[in-house]
Amino acid sequence: xxxxxxxxxxxxxxxxxxxxxxxxxxxxxxxxxxxxxxxxxxxxxxxxxxxxxxxxxxxxxxxxxxxxxxxxxxxxxxxxxxxxxxxxxxxxxxxxxxxxxxxxxxxxxxxxxxxxxxxxxxxxxxxxxxxxxxxxxxxxxxxxxxxxxxxxxxxxxxxxxxxxxxxxxxxxxxxxxxxxxxxxxxxxxxxxxxxxxxxxxxxxxxxxxxxxxxxxxxxxxxxxxxxxxxxxxxxxxxxxxxxxxxxxxxxxxxxxxxxxxxxxxxxxxxxxxxxxxxxxxxxxxxxxxxxxxxxxxxxxxxxxxxxxxxxxxxx
Amino acid sequence: xxxxxxxxxxxxxxxxxxxxxxxxxxxxxxxxxxxxxxxxxxxxxxxxxxxxxxxxxxxxxxxxxxxxxxxxxxxxxxxxxxxxxxxxxxxxxxxxxxxxxxxxxxxxxxxxxxxxxxxxxxxxxxxxxxxxxxxxxxxxxxxxxxxxxxxxxxxxxxxxxxxxxxxxxxxxxxxxxxxxxxxxxxxxxxxxxxxxxxxxxxxxxxxxxxxxxxxxxxxxxxxxxxxxxxxxxxxxxxxxxxxxxxxxxxxxxxxxxxxxxxxxxxxxxxxxxxxxxxxxxxxxxxxxxxxxxxxxxxxxxxxxxxxxxxxxxxxxxxxxx
Numbered sequence: 001x002x003x004x005x006x007x008x009x010x011x012x013x014x015x016x017x018x019x020x021x022x023x024x025x026x027x028x029x030x031x032x033x034x035x036x037x038x039x040x041x042x043x044x045x046x047x048x049x050x051x052x053x054x055x056x057x058x059x060x061x062x063x064x065x066x067x068x069x070x071x072x073x074x075x076x077x078x079x080x081x082x083x084x085x086x087x088x089x090x091x092x093x094x095x096x097x098x099x100x101x102x103x104x105x106x107x108x109x110x111x112x113x114x115x116x117x118x119x120x121x122x123x124x125x126x127x128x129x130x131x132x133x134x135x136x137x138x139x140x141x142x143x144x145x146x147x148x149x150x151x152x153x154x155x156x157x158x159x160x161x162x163x164x165x166x167x168x169x170x171x172x173x174x175x176x177x178x179x180x181x182x183x184x185x186x187x188x189x190x191x192x193x194x195x196x197x198x199x200x201x202x203x204x205x206x207x208x209x210x211x212x213x214x215x216x217x218x219x220x221x222x223x224x225x226x227x228x229x230x231x232x233x234x235x236x237x238x239x240x241x242x243x244x245x246x247x248x249x250x251x252x253x254x255x256x257x258x259x260x261x262x263x264x265x266x267x268x269x270x271x272x273x274x275x276x277x278x279x280x281x282x283x284x285x286x287x288x289x290x291x292x293x294x295x296x297x298x299x300x301x302x303x304x305x306x307x308x309x310x311x312x313x314x315x
Numbered sequence: 316x317x318x319x320x321x322x323x324x325x326x327x328x329x330x331x332x333x334x335x336x337x338x339x340x341x342x343x344x345x346x347x348x349x350x351x352x353x354x355x356x357x358x359x360x361x362x363x364x365x366x367x368x369x370x371x372x373x374x375x376x377x378x379x380x381x382x383x384x385x386x387x388x389x390x391x392x393x394x395x396x397x398x399x400x401x402x403x404x405x406x407x408x409x410x411x412x413x414x415x416x417x418x419x420x421x422x423x424x425x426x427x428x429x430x431x432x433x434x435x436x437x438x439x440x441x442x443x444x445x446x447x448x449x450x451x452x453x454x455x456x457x458x459x460x461x462x463x464x465x466x467x468x469x470x471x472x473x474x475x476x477x478x479x480x481x482x483x484x485x486x487x488x489x490x491x492x493x494x495x496x497x498x499x500x501x502x503x504x505x506x507x508x509x510x511x512x513x514x515x516x517x518x519x520x521x522x523x524x525x526x527x528x529x530x531x532x533x534x535x536x537x538x539x540x541x542x543x544x545x546x547x548x549x550x551x552x553x554x555x556x557x558x559x560x561x562x563x564x565x566x567x568x569x570x571x572x573x574x575x576x577x578x579x580x581x582x583x584x585x586x587x588x589x590x591x592x593x594x595x596x597x598x599x600x601x602x603x604x605x606x607x608x609x610x611x612x613x614x615x616x617x618x619x620x621x622x623x624x625x626x627x628x629x630x631x632x633x634x635x636x
Contacts, residue, residue: 040500138585152588182363183527187571188583211501212530215575239575253502255534257557257574264534266505270470 008065036218090171091164154185233307320351326384359532362542416474472503544600
């Protein structure tokens with residue numbers, strides 16, 4: 001097991017108010033796994049990612065829980081050990097590479113910076129690595145000397161992905177890496193990532209709000225709602241046979257490209273206010289099958305091997 | 316569908332100046348686009364960013380003025396510069412829904428003021444009555460709960476409903492919708508799209524809907540027009556575009572669209588990049604990326620060829636004529 005998250009709670013504190021954006025989340029990730037985390041805006045998916053990598057900045061705070069990466073608890077590690085593991089053991093690709101790249105440095109210098117900081121390679125060796133990783137993501141080596149503004153959005157995102165892959169880390173976390181891109185570019189980047197994963201073998205956590213894309217490409221999927229995981233399982237099984245009413249509502253909320261769209265409908269209501277305590281199931285206000293028992297909090301438990309759900313009355 | 320179009324774009328061209336030192340260059344945003352829209356029809360314009368789809372909408376709404384060609388509304392040409400009275404009349408009939416409901420509502424005005432303003436400008440009577448009616452039409456019920464709220468007190472979906480209410484309050488015959496659901500959460504998109512369809516059924520409203528989401532375009536529209544690098548490449552029914560795309564670019568778009576029901580995924584491979592619109596290709600704009608490209612594609616812009624009532628701008632379908 002590569003990564004194990006146990007009862008992680010995190011959130012934001014401001015003006016005496018405490019907002020629990022991630023509540024009691026537990027899941028694990030194997031080697032060479034591909035977990036997609038889906039959820040709507042405000043469900044806590046980005047907070048979860050940043051907590052796992054210990055990148056959550058103030059006023060954000062990790063309240064409770066453990067994150068084991070290769071057997072060590074990331075949350076208890078001292079800063080220096082953690083810094084040495086970043087990029088090498090795990091790396092992050094964020095949403096807007098356009099803002100993440102420094103506009104006054106050439107592409108190769110930015111990647112070089114990462115390599116020299118985290119290893120003993122010489123500059124010449126580093127250049128070779130840069131050439132190789134850029135080629136891996138489909139950028140010709142002539143482009144190494146470009147500045148970010150000379151590249152298109154898709155290419156900048158590829159550079160960001162290349163940077164995350166320089167040390168072949170065993171975990172790459174991607175936070176909406178293709179959201180700002182067009183569909184065609186998005187698809188070709190996803191294909192590229194897939195190919196690299198076939199040769200290099202690394203685990204990936206992929207977060208996006210583009211649920212139809214996630215259902216198509218991921219191996220396992222976790223659905224988040226109001227800070228909690230409500231369902232987790234093999235993507236195809238979850239898609240064909242959702243157990244949580246929210247998952248099923250989500251699947252019916254986007255029009256399908258090829259199927260006849262009979263059941264296309266949204267979910268009535270809106271997400272609960274996270275600054276107030278939620279009693280019982282967080283989805284009960286919007287749920288059509290709610291009963292008495294839903295006023296007590298459902299446990300996130302394994303119902304079939306590999307399939308987890310937090311609902312008293314799974315579908 | 317009646318025979319005469321309510322809107323026709325005739326050979327519209329629009330370019331924007333870009334200054335580079337002393338030189339002035341032009342971005343060719345829309346090139347020679349012709350499109351007929353019929354009353355009561357929902358037509359989706361799909362394409363990637365920068366293809367000119369939003370520019371086309373903005374030309375019709377007179378945020379921009381075309382450089383060449385003309386736009387006909389009903390039986391009259393939409394003038395490049397309105398007289399006051401003409402403008403009021405035009406604005407009453409043609410309304411817009413914007414992409415981002417968080418920035419398209421004035422944050423210091425209450426819903427009542429937001430919805431009342433168009434009616435005041437149009438000097439219509441029974442303002443309050445019409446506001447209640449419009450709120451009910453967009454399913455914000457009971458209206459009295461919403462009328463005194465500020466935009467920040469509403470959720471994203473509710474805001475977009477207010478934006479739609481503002482658009483339908485003058486009972487327009489045409490609504491221009493620029494990616495009306497792309498900023499909303501997935502679970503509320505369906506509601507907004509269903510609402511748009513309901514308004515069409517109730518009032519026979521015509522929609523020009525701009526989107527990059529092929530699945531949404533298929534769901535909501537009767538016809539789809541595909542744009543690329545400022546040109547309209549294909550025009551067909553909503554089902555045809557998904558089930559049988561003809562133009563190589565449409566085929567690419569179709570393959571790239573996310574589809575969880577896809578069983579075997581087809582590799583796209585390297586697909587090239589969108590051409591620079593300051594110096595667009597001389598021939599077909601898709602030629603540099605097209606795997607079927609022929610010699611003449613490089614030098615000539617293909618005309619429209621008809622394939623079973625569909626229009627395709629591609630030399631591959633030349634022999635059909």
